[in-house]
Amino acid sequence: MTGDRPAIVPDTLGEAGIAAADLVGGQWRPIEGAALRSHDPARPDEVVWSGSPRPEHVQDAVSAAREAQAAWAATPIETRIEHLRRFQELAKAHAEPLARLVGREMGKVLAEARLEASAVAGKVDITLEDRVMDRVRGFRIEGPTDAVCRFRPHGVMAVIGPFNFPAHLPNGHIVPALLLGNTVVFKPSEKTPAVGQLLVDLLHRAGFPPGVVNLVHGGADVAAALVAHDDLDGILFTGSWPVGRRIMEANLDRPGRLLALEMGGSNAMVVMPSADFDRAIVEAVRASFATTGQRCTCTRRIVVHESIADRFTATLAKVASTVLVGPCDSETPVFMGPLVSEASRTAAIEFQAEIARRGGRVVVPACPLDGPGFFLTPGVVEVDRFTRETDGEVFAPIVQIAVARDLDDAIEQANATEFGLASAIFTREANEFEAFLARSRAGCVNWNAGTAGASSKLPFGGLGKSGNHRPAGAFSVDYCAMPIASMEAAIDAPTPAMPAGIGFDPNRNV
Numbered sequence: 001m002t003g004d005r006p007a008i009v010p011d012t013l014g015e016a017g018i019a020a021a022d023l024v025g026g027q028w029r030p031i032e033g034a035a036l037r038s039h040d041p042a043r044p045d046e047v048v049w050s051g052s053p054r055p056e057h058v059q060d061a062v063s064a065a066r067e068a069q070a071a072w073a074a075t076p077i078e079t080r081i082e083h084l085r086r087f088q089e090l091a092k093a094h095a096e097p098l099a100r101l102v103g104r105e106m107g108k109v110l111a112e113a114r115l116e117a118s119a120v121a122g123k124v125d126i127t128l129e130d131r132v133m134d135r136v137r138g139f140r141i142e143g144p145t146d147a148v149c150r151f152r153p154h155g156v157m158a159v160i161g162p163f164n165f166p167a168h169l170p171n172g173h174i175v176p177a178l179l180l181g182n183t184v185v186f187k188p189s190e191k192t193p194a195v196g197q198l199l200v201d202l203l204h205r206a207g208f209p210p211g212v213v214n215l216v217h218g219g220a221d222v223a224a225a226l227v228a229h230d231d232l233d234g235i236l237f238t239g240s241w242p243v244g245r246r247i248m249e250a251n252l253d254r255p256g257r258l259l260a261l262e263m264g265g266s267n268a269m270v271v272m273p274s275a276d277f278d279r280a281i282v283e284a285v286r287a288s289f290a291t292t293g294q295r296c297t298c299t300r301r302i303v304v305h306e307s308i309a310d311r312f313t314a315t316l317a318k319v320a321s322t323v324l325v326g327p328c329d330s331e332t333p334v335f336m337g338p339l340v341s342e343a344s345r346t347a348a349i350e351f352q353a354e355i356a357r358r359g360g361r362v363v364v365p366a367c368p369l370d371g372p373g374f375f376l377t378p379g380v381v382e383v384d385r386f387t388r389e390t391d392g393e394v395f396a397p398i399v400q401i402a403v404a405r406d407l408d409d410a411i412e413q414a415n416a417t418e419f420g421l422a423s424a425i426f427t428r429e430a431n432e433f434e435a436f437l438a439r440s441r442a443g444c445v446n447w448n449a450g451t452a453g454a455s456s457k458l459p460f461g462g463l464g465k466s467g468n469h470r471p472a473g474a475f476s477v478d479y480c481a482m483p484i485a486s487m488e489a490a491i492d493a494p495t496p497a498m499p500a501g502i503g504f505d506p507n508r509n510v
Contacts, residue, residue: 020051025064026210041107042327049194053218068211073181087206103328153181155233166192173236234258265421268414275426287450293397348396420463422451
C-alpha cells in the first residue's frame with residue numbers, strides 16, 4: 001500500500017480484506033499485524049479488521065494537525081464547504097457498503113445500519129442550515145466604539161468515537177469541527193476500527209489538505225496518549241461515563257481545553273393512566289431493545305401508574321417475547337442483532353442476575369441463543385421501586401419496570417439516577433407533560449415518544465454522568481468555535497478626552 005492510496009476500497013468490502021492503516025498528515029501508514037482485531041459479532045470466527053496500532057503515531061498525528069490548522073482556519077469558509085460537499089457525495093455513493101460494514105463489524109441489523117449510513121451525508125446539510133449557522137455568525141453593534149463578536153476555531157480537536165454508532169456519532173463531531181476551521185485527530189472505537197477507517201477514507205478522498213483529518217487506531221493506551229497530549233485544544237467524546245471520567249481526570253490541569261462529553265444514560269419512561277396504551281407498548285419495546293439495547297438513549301427503566309401496571313407489564317412481557325433476533329444479513333426481518341462482544345453479553349447476564357439477587361422478579365429472562373454469535377434475547381425485570389442507590393446502566397436489551405402511586409411518585413423514581421440523558425412520559429394530559437418537562441432531570445424529554453432516537457435538527461446531550469452541558473446534534477457547532485469579543489474604535493475617531501483625575505495635558509509637551 002502506497003502512502004497516497006486509500007486504505008479501503010469500499011466497492012469490494014466483503015470480498016477483500018481491509019488493509020489496516022493510520023492516516024497522518026495526508027499519508028496512509030500501514031499498521032500490519034494482529035495486536036488488535038475486530039470480529040463479526042454474529043460470526044465471531046470471522047475477522048473483519050486486523051492491525052497493530054502504533055502509539056507513536058499519536059504524536060505525529062497531533063503535530064500534523066497543528067501544522068495544518070492555521071492555513072485551514074484561514075481558508076475561506078466557502079472552500080471548506082466545498083470539501084464537505086465532496087465528502088457528502090462520496091458518503092452518499094458509498095452508503096450501502098458503509099451500512100454493510102457497520103452491520104458486519106458492530107452487529108447492527110441492516111435496516112438500522114442503513115439509517116446510520118445515510119445520516120453521515122445528512123449531517124452536512126443539517127450543519128449548513130441557516131438556523132444552525134446563525135449560532136456561530138458574528139455580529140456588530142455600532143456605537144461610539146463598536147462592539148463586535150466573531151467566532152474562531154479552537155484549533156486541534158481530538159474525536160474519540162464509540163462502537164454503537166461508529167460512523168454517525170464521530171461524523172457528528174468531525175463535520176462541524178472541519179467546517180469551522182479546526183483540524184481533527186480521530187480515534188475510532190477499538191471494537192469498530194474498520195468503520196472508522198472507511199469514514200476517514202471517504203474524508204481523505206474528498207481532498208482535505210494534508211493534516212486536516214488524521215486517523216489513529218488503538219485501544220485504551222492510544223486513547224490515553226491522545227487525550228493527555230499537550231497540543232490539543234479540545235476533545236469531543238462519545239462513550240461511557242467511566243471513560244469520560246478518565247478524560248476529565250487527564251485534563252484537570254488544562255482548564256482552557258474544551259471537553260464535550262456525551263456519555264450514557266439510565267433513561268426512564270413514565271406511563272400514566274390516560275396514555276394511548278398500544279402506543280406506549282410499541283414505544284417501550286422499540287426504545288428498550290433498539291440496537292440490541294446498545295444506544296445511550298435506550299429505555300432502561302419504565303415507571304407505570306399502579307392503575308394500569310399489571311396489564312402493562314403483562315403486555316410488555318408478551319410483546320418482548322416476540323422480538324426476533326438474528327444476524328444483520330438475515331433473510332427474514334429481525335429487530336435485534338447480537339451484542340458487540342462476548343464481554344458485553346456476560347455483563348448483561350450478570351446485571352440481570354444482580355437485580356434478581358436484590359429482589360427483582362425476572363418476567364422475561366434475557367437468554368443467550370445457542371450457536372455462534374453474541375446473541376441475547378430481550379429481558380424484562382420487575383422491581384419494587386427505582387432508587388439512586390440501586391441504579392445502574394447496562395448496554396444490553398434488559399429493561400426494568402416499577403410501579404408508581406401518582407405523577408409525583410413517578411417523577412421521583414424517574415429522577416432516581418446519576419445519569420440524565422433522556423426521559424419520556426406517555427399521557428394525554430398536557431398538564432402532566434408540563435409537570436414532567438419542568439421536573440425531569442434530563443437533556444432530552446419526550447412526550448408520547450420513546451427515549452431511543454433523537455432529531456439531528458435538535459441539540460442532543462444530557463446532565464450528570466450523561467454529559468457536561470455541551471450538547472451535540474444541531475448544537476455541535478457551539479463547541480467547535482469560540483466567540484471572540486472586540487471593542488473597536490474607527491481609525492479616524494477623535495482622541496477621547498483624558499479622564500478626570502489624570503494630570504496629563506495632551507496639548508503640552510512633557
